Each structure stands twice: as C-alpha cells, then as structure tokens.
Amino acid sequence: MLFSVREFEALARDRLPRYAYDFIAGGADDEVTVRANERAFARLRLLPRVLRGHAQRDLCTTLFGNEVTMPVVLSPTAFHRLADPQGEQATARAAAKAGTVMIASMASTVSIGDIAKAGGADLVLWFQAYIQSDIGITRTLIRRAEDAGCRALVVTVDSPVFGWRERDNRNGFHDLPPGMHCENMRDLTADGGVRDIEMVPGLSWDHIDRVVAMTDLPIVLKGVLHPADALTAVEHGVSGLFVSNHGGRQLDTVVAAIDAVADVAAAVDVPVLVDGGVRRGTDVVKALALGARAVGIGRPVLWGLAARGEEGVTEVLELLRAETDRAFAFCGCASVDHVARDLVREVRC
Ligand SMILES: Cc1cc2nc3c(=O)[nH]c(=O)nc-3n(C[C@H](O)[C@H](O)[C@H](O)COP(=O)(O)O)c2cc1C
Ligand SMILES: CCCCC(=O)C(=O)O
Numbered sequence: 312m313l314f315s316v317r318e319f320e321a322l323a324r325d326r327l328p329r330y331a332y333d334f335i336a337g338g339a340d341d342e343v344t345v346r347a348n349e350r351a352f353a354r355l356r357l358l359p360r361v362l363r364g365h366a367q368r369d370l371c372t373t374l375f376g377n378e379v380t381m382p383v384v385l386s387p388t389a390f391h392r393l394a395d396p397q398g399e400q401a402t403a404r405a406a407a408k409a410g411t412v413m414i415a416s417m418a419s420t421v422s423i424g425d426i427a428k429a430g431g432a433d434l435v436l437w438f439q440a441y442i443q444s445d446i447g448i449t450r451t452l453i454r455r456a457e458d459a460g461c462r463a464l465v466v467t468v469d470s471p472v473f474g475w476r477e478r479d480n481r482n483g484f485h486d487l488p489p490g491m492h493c494e495n496m497r498d499l500t501a502d503g504g505v506r507d508i509e510m511v512p513g514l515s516w517d518h519i520d521r522v523v524a525m526t527d528l529p530i531v532l533k534g535v536l537h538p539a540d541a542l543t544a545v546e547h548g549v550s551g552l553f554v555s556n557h558g559g560r561q562l563d564t565v566v567a568a569i570d571a572v573a574d575v576a577a578a579v580d581v582p583v584l585v586d587g588g589v590r591r592g593t594d595v596v597k598a599l600a601l602g603a604r605a606v607g608i609g610r611p612v613l614w615g616l617a618a619r620g621e622e623g624v625t626e627v628l629e630l631l632r633a634e635t636d637r638a639f640a641f642c643g644c645a646s647v648d649h650v651a652r653d654l655v656r657e658v659r660c
Contacts, residue, residue, distance in 0.1 A: 313618070313626065313630075314630075315590075315630065316590045316611045316614065316631070317590065319614040319615050319623065319626070319627055320336075320610070320611075320614045322614075322617075322618040322619075323335075323394070323613070323614040323615075323616075323617035324336075326617055326618060327393075329482060330479075330482040330483070330484040331393045331394070331484075331617075332617075333479065333481075333484070334390075334393065334476075334478070334479055334482075334484055335393075335394070335610055335613045335614075335617075336478075336610065337476055337477075337478035337479065337560070338474070338558065338559035338560045338563065339474035339475050339476060339559060339560055339561055339562065339563040340474075340475055340477070340563035340564075341563055341564075342563065343563050343564045344556050344559030344562075344563050344564060344565045344566075344567070345558065345559030345560075347559070347566070347567040347588075348556070348558065348559055348568055348569070348587035348588030349588040350567070350588075351567030351568075351569045351570050351588065352567075352569055352588055352589070352590075352591075352593075352594045352597060354657055354658055354660065355569065355597045355601075355655050355656070355658075356655070356656050356657075356658050357593065357597070357638075357641075357654055357655060357656075358653065358654055358655070358656050359641050359642040359654065360642060360643035360654070361643060362643070363643030363644075365639075365640070365643065365644070365645035365649075367645070368636050368639040368640060368645055368646065369645065369646045370382065370632065370635055370639070370646075370647070371646075371647075372604060372605060372647045374412060374463075374551075374582060374584075374604060374605055375463050375529040375531075375550055375551060375582065376462075377412060377435045377462055377463070379410060379411045379412055379435065379605070380409065380411060380632075381409075381410075381411060381631075381632050381635060382595060382599060382603075382604065382605040382606060382647055383411060383589075383595060383605065383606055383608060383628070383631050383632070383635065384411050384412040384413075384584070384605055384606070384607050384608075385406050385411065385412065385414060385607070385608065385612050386555075386558075386586045386607030386608060386609040386612075387414040387415060387416035387417075387439035387465060387467075387533075387609075388416055388609050388612065388613055389416045389418035389419070389493075390416075390418060390419075390420050390487065390491070391419065391420055391421070391613070391616060392420035392491050393420075393487075393488075393491070394613050394616040394617035395616045395617060395620045395621075397620060397621065398419070398420045398421050398616075399415060399419045399420065399421040399425075399426045400421050400425065400426065400429035401429075401616060401621035401624065402426075402612060402621070402624055403415075403426045403427075403429040403430035403434055403436070404429055404430060405615075405621050405622075405624035405625045405628060406430060406434055406435075406628075407430040407431055407434035408433075409625065409628040409629070409632070410433070411435070411628065412435045412437055413426070413430065413434060413435070413436055413437070414437045414438070414465050414607070415436060415437070415438055415439065416439050417438070417439055417441055417452065417493070417495055417496075417508065418441075418493050418495075418508055419493070419494060419495060420491050420492065420493070420494060422455075422494035422495055422497070423436075423438055423455055423456050423459040423461065424455065424458070424459045425494070426459070427459040427460050427461070435462060436459065436460060436461050436462065437461055437462060437463040437464065437465055438452075438456035438463075438464055438465065439464075439465040439466075439533065440452055440453065440456070440464060440465070440466050440467070440522075441467055441470060441508055441509070441510065441511075442466060442511060442514060442522060443508075443509055443511065444509060444513070446521060448499055448506070449521075449522065449525075450525055451499065452495060453522070453528075455495065456528075457526065457528065461528065462529075463528055463529045463530070463531060463550075463551075464522070464526060464528045464530050464531070465530075465531045465533050465553060466519065466522060466531070466532055466533065467533045467534050467557075468514065468519075468533065468534045468535065469533070469534025469535075469536075469556065469557050469561050469562070470510050470534065470557065470561055471510060471511065471512045471513075471514055472510050472512055473510050473561075474557070474560045474561040474562070474563075476560065492505045493505060493508060496508060516543065516547055519532070519547050519549070520547055520548075523547060523548040523549070529550035529551065530549050530550055530551075531549070531550060531551040531552065531553050531584070532544045532549050532551075532552055532553065533553035533555050534553070534555050534556070534557060534561075535552050535553070535554060535575065536555075536556065536565065536566060536568070536571040536575070537575075538574040538577070538578035539578075541575045541578045541579045541583075542578050544579075545579050545580070545581055550581055550582075551581050551582045551583065551584065552575060552579060552581060552582075553583075553584045553585070553607070554568050554571050554572045554575050554584070554585040554586075554603070555568050555585065555587055555607070556568050556571075556587055557587075558586070558587055558588075558609050558610065559587070567587065567588065568585050568587030568588065569585060569587070569588065569594075569597065569601065571585075572585045572598060572601045572602055572603050573601040573602050575602075576601065576602025576603065577602065582604040582605075583603050583604060584603060584605050584606065584607055585598050585603045585607070586606060586607030586608065586609060587609075589606045589607070589608050589611070589631075590611065591631075591634055591638075592631055592632075592633070592634025592635035592636070592637060593634070593638045594606070595631065595634075595635045596635065596638045596642060596644070596650055596654065597654075599647060599650040600650050600651065600652055600653075600654040600655040601652070601655060602652070604647075608627075608631070611627050611631070612624055612627060614627065615627035615628075642654055
C-alpha cells in the first residue's frame with residue numbers, strides 16, 4: 312500500500328529504465344521551474360475556517376459542460392507506453408473509472424480512437440494538439456479527435472521550439488523504442504507513414520483564429536502565463552485557459568504556474584485551469600482559492616502508470632480525491648464554491 316504521490320514516484324523510479332524516468336521527471340536547462348512549481352505550493356499556506364458544520368463534501372464541478380467528480384483532470388503527457396505496455400489505454404480506463412477528464416496528448420502511443428474505445432462511454436476525453444505548420448494536417452488531427460468523441464480541444468502554445476532537456480541528451484533519448492509510435496501521426500506522410508510532430512516557431516494568433524474556425528469544440532489554450540495573453544485569447548474566441556509552464560520542460564526559470572493563476576483568473580471570465588507541481592489535495596485547494604476551476608496532473612499519472620499500470624493510476628487519482636476531500640473538511644468547505652480566496656496566504660519560505 313502506498314500513501315502518497317511521492318511514494319508512487321519512488322516506486323516508478325525503481326521500475327523504469329533510467330532514460331524513461333529521466334524523460335518524465337526532467338525539465339529544461341537547470342530545472343529551476345520544475346522545482347519552483349512544487350516549492351511555490353509550499354510557500355502558500357492555508358488559513359482554514361472552523362465550525363462550518365459540513366458533515367459531507369461534494370468535490371464535483373463542471374468544465375465546459377462536462378461534469379467531473381473532482382476538480383482534478385489528467386494533463387496531456389506524451390508516450391504512456393514508456394511507463395506501461397498498455398499505455399494510454401490503461402490511463403483511459405482509470406480516468407473513466409474516476410469520473411474525470413483525460414486530456415490525451417497528440418504525442419500518445421495509442422491512437423485517439425483507441426484511447427476513446429478503451430475509456431468507453433464513461434470517459435470524458437479531450438484532445439491536446441500542437442498546431443502544425445501544414446493547416447491541412449492540423450485539420451485532419453482535429454477531425455480524428457472529433458470522430459473519436461473528444462469534447463474539447465486543448466491547444467498547447469508554450470512550445471514554439473522544443474525545450475533543452477539535458478537529461479535526455481545525456482541518456483541519448485531522442486526516439487521512441489522500437490514498436491512505439493505517435494499513433495495519431497499515422498497515415499500523414501505521402502507514403503502513408505508516421506509523420507513527425509513539429510514545433511512551429513512562427514505560431515501566432517492567426518493560427519488560433521484558424522483553429523477556432525475549424526471546429527465547434529470548446530478550445531482551451533494551454534501554456535498561457537501572462538494575463539494580457541489570456542485576455543487576447545478570449546477576444547479570439549477561446550473558451551478556457553490552462554495556466555501552465557509545461558511542468559518546467561520548455562522555458563526554464565519561468566514563474567511557477569500557481570504563482571501566475573490569480574492574475575490570469577482575474578483578467579478573464581472564462582474557466583481557468585492550472586497544472587505544474589500539484590502533488591497533494593492541499594495543492595488543489597490552494598489552486599481553487601486562487602481562482603482555478605480545476606487543476607491538472609502530469610507526472611503523478613505517469614508515476615501511477617509506471618508503478619502499477621491502470622490500478623496505479625486509479626490509486627493516484629483516489630489518493631488525490633481523498634486528500635482533497637480531507638483538505639475541504641479541514642478548511643470548512645462543502646463544495647468547490649466554498650473555496651474562497653482568503654483561505655490562502657503567501658509566506659517567504
Ligand atoms: C513526460 C511528460 C510529457 C508531456 N507531454 C506533453 C504533451 O505532449 N503535450 C502537452 O501539452 N504537455 C505535455 N506535458 C506537460 C503536461 O501537460 C503538464 O503541463 C505538466 O506535466 C504539469 O506538471 P506536473 O508534471 O508537475 O503535474 C508533458 C509533461 C511530462 C512530464
Ligand atoms: C512531441 C512530443 C512532445 C512531448 C512533450 O510535450 C514533452 O515532453 O513535454
């Protein structure tokens with residue numbers, strides 16, 4: 312029996328080959344932001360309310376019309392088959408069972424259609440896309456997601472180029488092992504092969520306009536940190552924002568995601584999600600207090616998957632659910648609407 316996300320990381324580290332553990336755990340450059348994401352939560356302290364008389368708590372919330380049983384969703388992460396042979400299929404089953412959203416990465420090692428099938432009717436599935444320079448390819452990828460029944464499109468905008476990942480360089484990890492592919496990119500080359508995913512340095516608001524025009528799905532921009540960009544995004548027809556620094560894997564020394572969320576939430580009227588460094592139920596409460604509708608978890612899902620496959624993902628999600636419920640109880644909150652800004656104070660260390 313494991314009692315925390317931290318313990319899942321330790322077990323995953325024992326079980327994974329070095330290159331895979333490093334790929335998941337690591338970040339860009341000096342990994343300042345990887346560490347900052349978690350440390351920023353520790354600098355935020357709770358100021359709980361007592362005697363509110365809530366014998367029961369309800370963690371449910373709604374995200375773009377999708378009901379979820381807790382304000383914790385699965386952030387998009389690439390290559391789940393590095394962690395477990397069933398990969399994204401195992402993750403999808405665990406997300407469906409937990410009653411929360413799985414955001415499938417465009418760089419998944421199982422196709423979006425097969426992820427949807429594995430999750431079944433109970434899974435709320437969203438698709439994360441990197442806009443490609445060929446707009447036709449981008450359109451095909453979005454159609455595939457729509458055909459699979461995805462209910463929102465998460466467009467990642469913090470990756471005009473790929474982050475400098477020194478652990479991966481040292482380990483020589485540049486390609487997936489034999490037999491693993493980015494399955495969504497199949498049949499997208501002239502000869503029907505698997506196309507490489509590009510990072511597009513010229514990405515601009517014009518691309519967002521084209522994607523907004525190309526689908527009826529709600530669009531969430533992921534990787535926005537500046538409130539002025541959040542405002543511009545809404546003007547361009549985006550339905551939500553995902554405050555994120557990509558888990559510290561792209562631009563290093565960026566602000567911790569949790570430190571950016573309050574200003575973004577204050578700038579816009581649309582739902583705001585945040586990910587980066589969420590490891591405890593108290594982190595979930597802090598994010599909601601600062602204005603987030605829900606949080607995402609990236610690495611914790613992969614630690615669960617690497618430690619114990621589908622069951623491990625379920626355990627990680629249920630640990631976070633129980634911790635969040637306990638934190639609600641301690642703070643005097645019966646539901647997500649009760650999590651007020653004054654529950655959080657910032658301290659120096
Ligand atoms: C191994 C790994 C792969 C990732 N792949 C993607 C991806 O394909 N697309 C994307 O938008 N973000 C990707 N991310 C970033 C996550 O969506 C998320 O922002 C980040 O992991 C949150 O931080 P956390 O890991 O501390 O929870 C990845 C993160 C990790 C750790
Ligand atoms: C094309 C693969 C993207 C994976 C990714 O986003 C990450 O490793 O952070």
